[in-house]
Amino acid sequence: MREELRVDGLAEPISHFTDAVRAGGFLFVSGIVAVDGEGRLVGDDDVVAQTRQVFENMRTVLEAGGCGFADVVKVTVFLTDIDDRPLINPVRRDVFGVTRPASTLVEVPRLAVPGAKVEIECVALVP
Numbered sequence: 102m103r104e105e106l107r108v109d110g111l112a113e114p115i116s117h118f119t120d121a122v123r124a125g126g127f128l129f130v131s132g133i134v135a136v137d138g139e140g141r142l143v144g145d146d147d148v149v150a151q152t153r154q155v156f157e158n159m160r161t162v163l164e165a166g167g168c169g170f171a172d173v174v175k176v177t178v179f180l181t182d183i184d185d186r187p188l189i190n191p192v193r194r195d196v197f198g199v200t201r202p203a204s205t206l207v208e209v210p211r212l213a214v215p216g217a218k219v220e221i222e223c224v225a226l227v228p
Contacts, residue, residue, distance in 0.1 A: 108165045111158060112140035115213060120162050123227060128166040132179070132222040133158045134214045148185045148218045152192045155221050168225040170196055175203045179220040183208040189219060 105119040106128075114120070114131070121130045135143045135151035136158075144150030163169055180186065186206060202223070212220050 106162070106165055108162050110138050111161060112136045112138055115140070121166050123166055126227055127174075128163065128168050128172075128225040128227050130159060130162050130166075130223045130225065132177075132220045133162070134212060134217040134220045136214060136217075140214075142214060142216045146216070146218070148180075148182075149188050149192060151217065152189045152219050152221075155219055156192065156196045159221065159223065163223075163225055166225070167227055170198070171200045172225040172228055173197070173200065173202045173223045174226050175205075175224040177205045177207065177222050179207050179209045179212065181209060181211060181218050185218065 103122060103124040106121040106123065108120045111120060118131050121128050133155050135154035137143050142151075143154040160170070163172070178189070180189075183206070212218075
C-alpha cells in the first residue's frame, strides 16, 4: 500500500512531488528547506535558524505520518557550505536526542529555493 501525504500548513511543493509517502512500513519525507507556509525563506542567511525551521517543518510532516523523530532511521543533509556542519550539529542533537539515525551529508552548489543553505530529507519507520 502506498499513501501520498500533503500536510496542511506547509508551503505548496515547488515541483511534482508530495511532502511524504507512506509505504512498506516506512515514511519517506521529501527534502525540506526553511520556508514558512507561504513558501518564504525563514532565517535569512543564518544556517542555524534555517536548520531549526527545517526541523520544525519536518516535525509537522512526521506527525502527519504518525511518526516522530525517534522513529527516523535515515537522514540526508544537503549543505551549500560543508563548513556549516559544526554549526548545525547541535541543532540535530537537540532534535534527535538520544536517537542516532543513519546519516549522509552532501555539499551542493545551491538548492531549489534561492538563499536556502540547508535541505534535509529523512526516512522513518512507522510505529
